[in-house]
Amino acid sequence: MSHNPAESVGWSVTAVASKQLVYGLGTLGYEFSSDDHRKSFIAKITYMMKSAAEEVVSWLSDLGGKKPAEPTGLESDPDDPRQMVEYLRKNPSEAKGLIWTLIVDQAPIYAISPAGTDEGEIYARLIELLDGQARGDAAMDGADSGPDGMKAGDSEACIWLIGVAGRLGGRTIELRSGQIVPVLEVERADRLNGLDIRELVDMTTAGAAETKADRTQDRTSLTDNEIDERERSRLRGFLNRIHFDSRNLGVTSRDRALNFAVFQGFSINNADLWARSDFATIFADDISMESIDIEKSAFERGDGDTREVEFRFYDPTYTRNVEKVFRYTVDVSGVQPITVRMRHSDEM
Template sequence: MPDLTDLPGISQIWTRTKGDPQIKIAILDGAADLERSCFQGANFSQFKPYWSEDIELNEEYYYYLNLYLEFNKQQKDKKDDPDHDKEEAKKEREAFFAPFPPAIRQRIELSSHATHISSTILGQHGTPAPGIAPLCTALNIPISYADDNFISPVNLTHAINTALQWGANIIHIAACHPTQTGVAPDLFARAVKQCQDNNMLIVAPGGNDKGECWCIPSILPGVITVGAIRDDGQPFKFSNYGGEYQNKGVMANGENILGAQPGTEEPTRQKGTSCAAPIVTGISALLMSLQLQRGEQPNAEGVRQAILNSAIPCNPETVEEPERCLLGKLNIPGAYELLTGERLTVEPHPQPLSYKERGVTTAEFTPPFPTGLGQTISATAVATLTVSQTAEAVTPSAKSNLVYALGTLGYDFGTEARRDSFKQPMSGVEIDGTTVPSNPYDARQMVAYLEQNPTEAKSLIWTINQELTPIYAIDPKGAFAADVYEILQIILAGQVQPQDSEEYIERVSFPGRLTNRTVELLSGQIIPVITLPNIRGMYGWKVNSLVDAALQTVSTQQLTTNEIRMRRSLTSFLQRVYYDLQNLGQSSKDRALNFAATNAFQAASSFAEAVARGMELDSIEVEKSPFCRLDSDCWDVKLRFFDPDNGSRAKRVYLFTIDVKDIIPVTLGEVRSWSIAKLSSSHP
């Protein structure tokens, strides 16, 4: 993005406010260089953290800082070269910085990050690095100075509490601690909640892990997650998405963002979600300043909802992966109108009708805002529709197809050349004193080979099979791809174990997203590709193990039942799902059914009572649940039992509800049960 002035609506909002000194922004990052001209005259100070010691900024430090700046300048010039090799440049960069003392390099990099981010928020106009809210007050709270504790939850908690004590209205947290679970340490989560309860808005980058990955604190409830879009409006491939990000995230410009550097007045242009997030923070500060102008108190939740509910969804016809856009793109005019009820004139685009002119009130924008066609028009529509357009012209962001598949794990080579590239380095196997030539199709030999050469796992086409037939190819993506490959190798190793071994794996379950890509196997079969963003939900199990664990669950509930009957009923349930009700795991109904098979523990709690009565499993049904929480996709799994010794006895139905909205299904509530009387022959 050439300049911040190119943000639609920013010039117009600046005619009303450039910030208010009463609005206080805490910037949790490295230590910014407050000596830069863009901060001269700003209400900007720096806190000295008691939990971290700064290094001495002596001649040695500035010597390396100058080398750092000069090298970055040279690399920037190289990027303009069409023959620029990114991988080669990465190697060159690592080689250049290798001699740097680790503490000095860390201090420089954190300071560079903080200086750039702070100037985007607070840079004074008329300087080399102007910002969005130059008249607001800010406090830079270094999370750490020169060590690896920048994303430490303990340090983040200290910094959050400092911002709370200072009385911040907005807390900008630059740290991004990767997480696969979305669960933060209790101490830190409580600190965030306490700030939110005290009317403080928290903004954080979504992270640059290149996939369906999440970060702490951006994954936490109430925190605005910010993703990055390119100058052409496309989401960056590295910008994280998925999970709760889809319900609480907004995209902002994250390419060529101009900002200050430590030790020089020459600004630099950077990219990433860390560069996009301060734009949202700056706009939030302006919106709070407008609230003060209107005689209102700053309202953190009101500003958050205005930003999220006005986000412009990506058009799936022009964006390859619209789910990467989270809720949509930052919409300054829409947020302004939702907050004030007034239009923000933006030229030269034709002006839409205001909310009041359309008969729409801001009350209709409280969460959860509508996402379907034909529903209440959102701020997105108001910001993008002309007078002659209708709400039906708005298309919400598309979602990737979710998959929760059951089967066995396999692998393929794709070509004979790839197969031979495995065969040649593999050693022969000795069986009963006879050496057998290497065979890459022998899973036992492949397991042994991958144990010695784990990186070779990436060269295989991993597949999910049903009855020896591949149904999907697996494509690990994102920051946790290496972990996914490791789990694949562990599962394959478990599948070749003797069936009586505790390590034996009989079935696998994989949650993923169906792509629009296919792959051709060596046999000529073409199968669709699913992506596995992380290891959550990847399980290898055998029926007996699940049954044993489920029986253990029942025993802890002090339920008395016939273990033989219980084992038979559980095994019947699991085998029936796998064989009789076999499916591709794509529809919501099938994903709920497949998850029920891997969640035998809850099923066991329902079996226990029925089996204790001498009943047997009769049928399994899955149907849309009439009761569901907001923004979920709930299905009821019904297990019907009958008495094989008394056909006139009422059947017993046990039901548990599964929400398949997310990539990992979850069960909701307790198991419910009731009896169904057997109908007489006079009934149809």
């Protein structure tokens, strides 16, 4: 049975604070309003797949020779994000009919709803993020692996989590499962962003390649697949630990600051295209998270709402307590949190 974070903090969906600020961090999902709604997408995606296959048959026939057999046995699955993305890219207006959700611990906690004049741009952004998330899942699972092992998506985004800045307007919606979740209103497309882990996937691929090179010198007897899976497992463990320690509903000032700081930790922090993000540096050094501390900032100004978020890491191979500390000062007084300053240090 899935754990619902909303239940764990005793939320009553009938008593949602109106216009409460939220900065949520989780995975992107979508749901259908009913079984009939889902069946309609099965028919639509099947038609799309059949039309595409028939175009290929027609093209091959035009080349001459024996006419290929008509396409049969096409199976559509509207729950497959890759098929859904392909369909929505060709039929973007259909995105409005889906219930888009923010998921934490495999359970929807919010239904994402455009508010204001950016509706079209917001739905386009949701489709883009769903595409990147499917690519990120494939990279993590090794589905993109070829004969040379793991491959990153080059210029294509590999999304791990999404950050959503919005407001709770007091509305709720019932999902097909019967679960009722608050509606999170998003006013602008740029308040929907994905945590792109291409950088970490590239580093994982490089680590696997280095291990394979070492194997030629009889340093290990692992197969290519075993090496790839070991590196992917290390990446999954690193990401899951950070997400596990920071999972929340993104409602309180503390939680909004934490979620945004996690997002910042995976962002490239200067103009150097070869620079690593803060957390990529941690991953490369193979050191472990010790704690996350959050407190009211002494640098708060005026009517701001500012928090200090501190991530502490340690190297378990050292006998001395060598630590790397990343500190982010985050102002969460507005709908979109902002980073006031970032500080890094090494402590003994």
